[in-house]
Amino acid sequence: MKLLEIKEFKATPGIGVKDLVNGNTIMIVGSNYLKEMNISIENEKVNEVLKQGKTVVYVMLNGNPMGAIALADMIRDKSKEAIKSLKELGIKTIMLTGDNKLVASWVAKELGIDEFYAEVLPHEKAEVIRKVKSNGYIVAMVGDGINDAPALVEADVGVAIGAGTDIAIESADIILVKNDPRDIPKIISLAKRTYKKVLQNLLWATGYNIIAIPLAAGVLYGIGLLLPPAVGALLMSLSTVIVAINASSLK
Numbered sequence: 672m673k674l675l676e677i678k679e680f681k682a683t684p685g686i687g688v689k690d691l692v693n694g695n696t697i698m699i700v701g702s703n704y705l706k707e708m709n710i711s712i713e714n715e716k717v718n719e720v721l722k723q724g725k726t727v728v729y730v731m732l733n734g735n736p737m738g739a740i741a742l743a744d745m746i747r748d749k750s751k752e753a754i755k756s757l758k759e760l761g762i763k764t765i766m767l768t769g770d771n772k773l774v775a776s777w778v779a780k781e782l783g784i785d786e787f788y789a790e791v792l793p794h795e796k797a798e799v800i801r802k803v804k805s806n807g808y809i810v811a812m813v814g815d816g817i818n819d820a821p822a823l824v825e826a827d828v829g830v831a832i833g834a835g836t837d838i839a840i841e842s843a844d845i846i847l848v849k850n851d852p853r854d855i856p857k858i859i860s861l862a863k864r865t866y867k868k869v870l871q872n873l874l875w876a877t878g879y880n881i882i883a884i885p886l887a888a889g890v891l892y893g894i895g896l897l898l899p900p901a902v903g904a905l906l907m908s909l910s911t912v913i914v915a916i917n918a919s920s921l922k
Contacts, residue, residue, distance in 0.1 A: 684818050685769055685792040687728065698731035699740070702771050703790055705729060712736055724777030726770045746781050749853050754782045756856035765803065767796045767822065796822035813855060815839050830855060864921060872914045879910045 678691040687700030698704075705712065717727055720741040730738040757764055766787040768775050775789035788799050800822050803810050812819070812826035816836055823829030823842040831843030832850055840846055847854050883906055 696731075696733050698734075699728050700731060701726075701728055701769060703769065703792065705736075706790075708734075710736065712739075714739070721771065721773045724774050724781075726774050744778070746778065747852075749851055751782055753852035753855055754784060756853065757859075758783070760856055760859060762856075762859070763808070765799075767791055767799055769818065793818040793821055797825040800825040811855075811859075813852075814843075830858075861921075868918055868921060872917055875914060875917070876910060879906070883907070 675692050680688065680690045682688045685701075686704050687698055689696065689698045691697075712729065717739050721727060723743075725741040725743040728740050728742065729736050730740065754764055763786070764782075764784045766775065766779055766782075766784045768778075768787065768789055769791060770778075770789060772789040775787045778784070779787040788795075791799065796819065800810055800812060804827070809828075810826045811828040811830060812822045813830045813832070814820075814823050815832035817838050819831075820836075820838045820842040823831060823839060828845065829843035830845045830847065831839045833840070833846055833848045845858060847858075
């Protein structure tokens with residue numbers, strides 16, 4: 672089969688793709704574009720695949736719908752495990768997607784996601800992030816595409832998948848090297864443990880200085896309690912070793 676030559680290819684994030692083929696304008700678009708153009712499609716087969724949780728994109732010829740293509744994402748067991756782990760950490764999960772509500776509802780139910788926003792455009796994802804933050808939440812956004820970049824910037828913490836687009840990676844604060852969603856709860860747990868270690872080491876170092884330095888200075892010499900300088904130096908070295916060992920226990 673001979674492929675037709677394309678002339679003016681253009682991709683619009685959140686909308687679809689457009690090109691000129693043999694003098695005809697061919698577009699492949701999502702439901703958002705149809706809504707903007709006030710185009711309504713009632714088709715039994717289309718409704719059937721939508722109810723199955725599939726995403727439908729539409730083929731347009733010179734502005735008129737000519738066909739539909741059903742797409743479906745395979746939900747990985749890794750994603751289910753990641754959501755389960757996040758819930759165990761007490762974290763609320765929200766899904767932002769450009770897919771229609773039927774697809775979003777099905778995916779959210781399969782994964783156990785608490786809340787979802789469907790049919791959102793790239794700039795609307797950032798608006799949702801601002802809305803969630805205004806409710807007092809600290810928000811981490813995970814994404815891998817061009818459409819996710821504004822939301823990654825808007826979130827308190829942006830997490831990009833290493834296999835994602837360059838713009839998503841540049842917009843994020845954290846980059847996951849592997850394409851494994853289970854690493855997300857892992858980095859949250861690691862951050863919490865790291866913060867706990869910082870507090871422990873700070874309390875140990877501060878407590879040592881509060882007690883040892885006055886003793887070495889002779890504050891309690893009147894009651895016969897004095898810390899010799901040599902012993903103080905030894906304890907200071909021991910304090911440093913304890914802090915280092917405590918920090919290395921993160922491994």
